[in-house]
Amino acid sequence: MTEAIYTERDGTVASIILNRPEKLNALDLPEWRRIGEVMHELDGDDSLRCVVIRGVDSRAFSAGADIAGFEANRNTPDQVREYGGVLASSLAAISTCRHPVIAAINGVCVGGGLEMSSACDIRICGESSRFGAPINKLGLTMSYAELETLISIVGGGALLEILLAGEVVGAQRAYEIGLVSRILPDQSWLEDSYALAHSIAERAPLVNRWHKKFVRRLFKPEPLTAEELDEGYAAYDTEDYHIGCEAFLAKRKPEFKGK
Numbered sequence: 001m002t003e004a005i006y007t008e009r010d011g012t013v014a015s016i017i018l019n020r021p022e023k024l025n026a027l028d029l030p031e032w033r034r035i036g037e038v039m040h041e042l043d044g045d046d047s048l049r050c051v052v053i054r055g056v057d058s059r060a061f062s063a064g065a066d067i068a069g070f071e072a073n074r075n076t077p078d079q080v081r082e083y084g085g086v087l088a089s090s091l092a093a094i095s096t097c098r099h100p101v102i103a104a105i106n107g108v109c110v111g112g113g114l115e116m117s118s119a120c121d122i123r124i125c126g127e128s129s130r131f132g133a134p135i136n137k138l139g140l141t142m143s144y145a146e147l148e149t150l151i152s153i154v155g156g157g158a159l160l161e162i163l164l165a166g167e168v169v170g171a172q173r174a175y176e177i178g179l180v181s182r183i184l185p186d187q188s189w190l191e192d193s194y195a196l197a198h199s200i201a202e203r204a205p206l207v208n209r210w211h212k213k214f215v216r217r218l219f220k221p222e223p224l225t226a227e228e229l230d231e232g233y234a235a236y237d238t239e240d241y242h243i244g245c246e247a248f249l250a251k252r253k254p255e256f257k258g259k
Contacts, residue, residue, distance in 0.1 A: 005034040009044075012049035012196070012201040019056040024063035029083055035116075039232070041096045046258065049088055049201035049208070051097065052193060053120060054104040058186070061129070062105065064111020067138070078120035082206045083097075087112070088145030094119040095149065096216070098201050100190050105129050106186065106191035110168060115142070118149040121212065124182040124196065125171050126189035131179055132168035152219060154178045204240045205258045 004027075008015040011015075016038055018025040042051055056063045094101055094116065103117035106126035111133050117123050133150075136199065142150075142163070151159050158177040171183045176257070185191045200208065214232065235241055238259040247254035 001119050004031045005038060007038060010194075011198075012047065012205075013197045014040075014045075014048055014051050016053045017037050017056050018054070018060075018062050018065075021059065023066055023068075024060035025055045025113070026063040027112055028066040028068075028235045029086060029143040032083075032087050035126075036086070037039060037091045038043035039090065039093035039097055042099065042143075043093070047098050049258075050101050050197045051101045051206045052104050052197050053101065053116065054193070055107065058106045058126065058190070060108040060113070060114025061105040061125075062110075062116060063108050064113050064115075064133075072082065084143045084145070088143065091149050092116060098212065099205075100208050100212065102193060102197055102200075104190065106178065106189050110136060112146075114162075115146050115149050119181075122182075122196070123180045124175065124184060124189070124193055125180045125181050126139070126186040127171050128186050129171045130168050130172070131171075131174040132166070133162050134168060136163065137165045157252070158202050167226075167233070202253075202256075203239075204235075204244060204254075204256045206238055206240055207235055210235060 004018075004020050008016050008017060016035065016091060018031075019028070020026060020031070038222070041049075041050055100122070101120045103120035103123045104125075105123065106129050107116055108129050109117055109125070109129055114131055114133050118178070147159065150162070154177050161177070173179065174180050175183055210231070217228065240254075240256045243256055244254045
C-alpha cells in the first residue's frame with residue numbers, strides 16, 4: 001500500500017492503518033483530514049462492530065505531527081487555526097464513532113499519536129512502547145480540543161506531568177497513569193489486539209454502541225433528560241436481547257443480529 005492512511009476489513013472488524021513508516025507514522029494535515037473522513041465512513045457502516053487503529057509496523061503507532069510540514073501548514077496563526085480545526089474534528093470523529101475503537105500501540109506513541117490513541121475507547125500496547133508529548137521543547141501548545149482527549153482519561157495532574165516534564169516514558173508508567181489499560185508481550189501484541197477486537201465484535205453490537213454513548217454523555221454536565229433515561233432500557237426491546245437470554249439458558253454461543 002502506498003496510501004498514508006488506508007483501511008482493511010476482516011469480517012465485522014475494520015482496521016485503520018497509519019502508513020508512513022519512514023517518518024514513524026508522523027501525520028501532516030492531509031493525513032489528519034483523511035483519518036476524519038475514514039472514521040465518518042466507518043461510523044455509518046451498520047455491518048461493522050469494532051475498529052482497530054494501528055501503525056503499519058511495530059516500530060511506531062505514530063510519532064505525532066510531521067514537523068517537516070510545519071512551514072507549509074503551521075507557520076502562521078491562521079494556518080495553525082485551520083490545522084487545529086482539522087485535527088480536532090478528526091479526534092472527535094474517533095471518540096464519537098458508534099463502534100468500539102481500539103488503539104493497538106507498539107513502538108513510538110507521542111504528541112499527536114498520543115492524542116489519537118486517547119480518543120479511542122480502549123488503548124493497549126506492546127511492552128516496549130513509548131509515550132509522551134515533549135512539545136514544550138518545540139515551543140508549541142496543545143489546543144483545548146487536544147487536551148480534552150487526554151484529560152478525560154488521565155486527569156489534570158497526570159496530564160500536567162506529561163506536558164511539563166516533557167518526558168517520554170515506557171509502557172509501565174503509561175499504564176500507571178491511565179494512558180493504556182493493557183500491556184501485551186511484544187511478540188503477540190498485534191495478535192492479542194485483534195483477538196480482543198473480534199471478541200468485542202461477537203458481543204451485542206447495539207449494546208456496545210449504547211454503552212459508548214451513555215459513558216460519553218455522563219462526562220457532560222447537563223442533567224439527563226427523561227428521553228435519555230428511557231434510552232437506558234431500550235436494549236430490552238431488541239431482538240438481540242432475546243437472542244442473548246435464550247443462548248445463555250441453552251448454554252450456547254449467541255449470534256447477535258444487531259436488531
